[in-house]
Amino acid sequence: MGTFTDISAPILAGVAGYVHVGMDREIITAQLRTAILTQIYIVSLIFLASIAVAYLLVNKMSQQLTQLSNYAKQVSSGDLTPQVEIPANNEDEIGDLLASIGTMTQNLSSLIGKVQQSGIQMTASTTQIAAAGQQLEATITKQVVSTNxxxxxxxxxxxxxxxxxxxxxxxxxxxxxxxxxxxxxxxxxxxxxxxxxxxxxxxxxxxxxxxxxxxxxxxxxxxxxxxxxxxxxxxxxxxxxxxxxxxxxxxxxxxxxxxxxxxxxxxxxxxxxxxxxxxxxxxxxxxxxxxxxxxxxxxxxxxxxxxxxxxxxxxxxxxxxxxxxxxxxxxxxxxxxxxxxxxxxxxxxxxxxxxxxxxxxxxxxxxxxxxxxxxxxxxxxxxxxxxxxxxx
The missing domain is CATH 1.10.287.950 (Methyl-accepting chemotaxis protein)
Structure with missing residues (x-):
């Protein structure tokens, strides 16, 4: 006969007595080994899958961060022409950050374009106003002489x-x-x-x-x-x-x-x-x-x-x-x-x-x-x- 393991447990919290079961240890050990191996296999698969997913995520984040870094360098150098490429179904924080930065860059580009246009118009306007002011000043001077x-x-x-x-x-x-x-x-x-x-x-x-x-x-x-x-x-x-x-x-x-x-x-x-x-x-x-x-x-x-x-x-x-x-x-x-x-x-x-x-x-x-x-x-x-x- 083999070695058995006794397992007892109270029934209804000790109200109705105890249950006593005797089981073969080899069977239990085999079952435990099988369960442990199964768990190890599953955990290994999960770990490998996690590593793969983490690799993919890190690679994706690295690409996005690289794109973000390059984009930031271009923006810092004054080039607002590149556009941010955001993959579809990208709803992570970096994607949101890229989208926000792209929108900000577009708005900044539009603002600077308007500022440049306004600067050109303001330069032309100030030139015209200055010329008109000089003419008006000359006219007023003549008028002062005439009034005198x-x-x-x-x-x-x-x-x-x-x-x-x-x-x-x-x-x-x-x-x-x-x-x-x-x-x-x-x-x-x-x-x-x-x-x-x-x-x-x-x-x-x-x-x-x-x-x-x-x-x-x-x-x-x-x-x-x-x-x-x-x-x-x-x-x-x-x-x-x-x-x-x-x-x-x-x-x-x-x-x-x-x-x-x-x-x-x-x-x-x-x-x-x-x-x-x-x-x-x-x-x-x-x-x-x-x-x-x-x-x-x-x-x-x-x-x-x-x-x-x-x-x-x-x-x-x-x-x-x-x-x-x-x-x-x-x-x-x-x-x-x-x-x-x-x-x-x-x-x-x-x-x-x-x-x-x-x-x-x-x-x-x-x-x-x-x-x-x-x-x-x-x-x-x-x-x-x-x-x-x-x-x-």
């Missing part, structure tokens, strides 16, 4: 307007004085016209009186002619008396003396009448000359009166025009004052504009400096990101 010239011109205009206002006031004052003087002159001319009318009447009266004198002189001349005739007859009678006295001899001596005396008186009368006639003729000539002169003077006075009347009418028209113009001068003076004030306001506004233009020019100069710095920064950024290769 306009300020000087407006100052001259304001000064001229002020001077013109004073001149217009003086002209208005002179116009008023001229109107007053014209009124006084018109009154004086009217008095002169009245005086010349009286003078005309006086010359007419003098002419009439000279006519009367001329008529009287003609009457005197007629009387003188009569006296001359009487003197001639008296002289003839004295001659006859002298002849008769000589005939009478000594009886006619006294009569002869009387005859000689009568003849002497007749001669004196003839001489006197001749002188009177000469004087009367001279007086008539003088009176005729005076009448002609008075007629001529009267005509001149009448012409002067007419001229004075015309001048008076013209002065009246001038006075009317001056009185009409005087309010216009006042209105023009008022408008000139308003223009002077407007010119002053324009000058102040243009001075403010000049100051604003100067400030704008300074701001543009600062802006141009900032744009130059921005362009330098853009050029630097462009140079920095030019090392990256991105998807086109």
């Amino acid at each position: 010239q306009v300020v000087a011109t407006t100052q001259q205009i304001a000064a001229t307007s002020s001077e013109l206002v004073r001149t217009m006031k003086e002209v208005a004052s002179v116009s008023e004085q001229t109107a007053v003087a014209a009124d006084n002159s018109q009154a004086k001319i009217r008095r002169m016209e009245t005086t010349m009318g009286s003078l005309t009447e006086a010359t007419v009266a003098i002419t009439t009186k000279l006519g009367v004198i001329h008529h009287k002189a003609e009457t005197i001349n007629s009387v003188v002619s009569t006296i001359t005739k009487v003197a001639d007859q008296t002289n003839l009678l004295s001659l006859n008396a002298a002849i008769e006295a000589e005939k009478a001899g000594e009886y006619g001596a006294g009569f002869g003396v009387v005859a000689r005396e009568i003849r002497r008186l007749a001669d004196q009368t003839a001489v006197a009448t001749l002188e009177i006639e000469t004087m009367v003729k001279e007086m008539q000539s003088a009176v005729a000359t005076g009448v002609m002169a008075m007629d001529k003077f009267n005509q001149q006075v009448s012409t002067s009166v007419d001229d004075v009347g015309k001048i008076s009418d013209q002065i009246a028209q001038v006075i009317l025009q001056v009185k009409t113009i005087t309010p216009r001068f006042d209105l023009v003076s008022q408008r000139m004052e308003e223009q002077a004030e407007s010119a002053q306001e324009i000058r102040v506004a243009i001075e403010h504009l000049s100051e604003s233009s100067q400030h704008t020019s300074d701001s543009l100069r600062d802006t141009n400096s900032a744009l130059e710095r921005l362009d330098d920064a853009a050029q630097g950024l462009k140079s920095e990101i030019s090392v990256f290769k991105v998807y086109q």
Whole structure:
């Protein structure tokens, strides 16, 4: 008989007793050996399978890590063009990391591409803005010069307007004085016209009186002619008396003396009448000359009166025009004052504009400096990101 092994175990935790079994040890040993060998075989297979799986996993991880390392080196060198190849059904952490890095690289490539494009556009824009700013600065500078010239011109205009206002006031004052003087002159001319009318009447009266004198002189001349005739007859009678006295001899001596005396008186009368006639003729000539002169003077006075009347009418028209113009001068003076004030306001506004233009020019100069710095920064950024290769 072989060797047995007793195996006992309580039934129902010792309530119902014990079970006692006896088994052959060889059988048990054989069974254990078989079981152990089977377990060893299985464990060996599992170990080998684990080693194979681990090898495969390590190889796969090594390939992925190598790919990740190469990809990281390319990215670190600035080359963002390679794409990450992720095998299908790869859901491990390294695959997720590769996918995340690929997505990040694509996003970074897109971002850098946009930054490069933006840098190019910003460089072009800053160049254009700088050029426009320089042109605008030059324009503003010219505008400042122009506004300064306009300020000087407006100052001259304001000064001229002020001077013109004073001149217009003086002209208005002179116009008023001229109107007053014209009124006084018109009154004086009217008095002169009245005086010349009286003078005309006086010359007419003098002419009439000279006519009367001329008529009287003609009457005197007629009387003188009569006296001359009487003197001639008296002289003839004295001659006859002298002849008769000589005939009478000594009886006619006294009569002869009387005859000689009568003849002497007749001669004196003839001489006197001749002188009177000469004087009367001279007086008539003088009176005729005076009448002609008075007629001529009267005509001149009448012409002067007419001229004075015309001048008076013209002065009246001038006075009317001056009185009409005087309010216009006042209105023009008022408008000139308003223009002077407007010119002053324009000058102040243009001075403010000049100051604003100067400030704008300074701001543009600062802006141009900032744009130059921005362009330098853009050029630097462009140079920095030019090392990256991105998807086109």
